[in-house]
Amino acid sequence: MEQIHRLRLALPLLFSGLVALSASPAAAAGAPKGGDKKKGGGASFIQFATLTATVAGERGRRAVLTLEAGLDIPDEKLREAAELSTPRLRAAFSQSLRVYAAGLAPAALPNADYIARQLQRDADRVLGKAGATLLLGTILVN
Numbered sequence: 001m002e003q004i005h006r007l008r009l010a011l012p013l014l015f016s017g018l019v020a021l022s023a024s025p026a027a028a029a030g031a032p033k034g035g036d037k038k039k040g041g042g043a044s045f046i047q048f049a050t051l052t053a054t055v056a057g058e059r060g061r062r063a064v065l066t067l068e069a070g071l072d073i074p075d076e077k078l079r080e081a082a083e084l085s086t087p088r089l090r091a092a093f094s095q096s097l098r099v100y101a102a103g104l105a106p107a108a109l110p111n112a113d114y115i116a117r118q119l120q121r122d123a124d125r126v127l128g129k130a131g132a133t134l135l136l137g138t139i140l141v142n
Contacts, residue, residue, distance in 0.1 A: 041135075046071045046082055051094050053101035055141060065101045065110060068137030069093060071123060078131045085126055092122040110139055 041047060047070040057063035071089070073079040082089065096118045104110065120134040 041070060041072065044072055044074050044079060045135075046073065046079065046086070048086070048090055048093065051090070051097050053094070053098040055101045055104050056106040057141075058107045060106075063141050065097065065104070066138070066140040066142065067097060067115070068139075069119060070135050070137070071132045072135055073132045075131050078127060078129070082123075082127055082132060088126050089123060092126050093119050096122050110141065112136060112139055115139070 048068075051067045051069060053065045053067075055063050055065045071082060073082055097115070100110075100115060100118065116134055116136050119136075123132050123134055124130050
């Protein structure tokens with residue numbers, strides 16, 4: 001009886017150990033060599049973390065406007081400057097998105113063209129010159 005009780009206690013540990021062992025080779029095989037993270041969009045693309053802002057939802061509730069964005073910068077010097085200015089760019093994008101979201105009517109759809117123009121202006125202002133192209137990904141209100 002005691003052996004059955006020990007076996008019941010050991011089975012979850014054994015199972016979790018097998019799962020960990022089977023996941024490790026798959027994760028190691030999928031990891032890029034040299035410790036570099038894979039960049040989406042190519043070498044000239046800088047992806048930003050998801051930007052969010054609070055919007056007025058239906059029936060007085062709040063909703064969240066979520067936006068994925070990145071910059072395509074073919075000029076190497078400007079791209080290096082943009083990588084160093086990533087916190088400033090993200091702050092400018094976030095501020096513009098919050099201001100836009102505050103004026104959005106309840107249950108209204110966001111205007112992607114307006115958002116893109118505003119964020120492009122912010123990128124040019126922060127970088128000090130044109131040369132970076134803003135690319136928008138998903139725009140979601142949830």
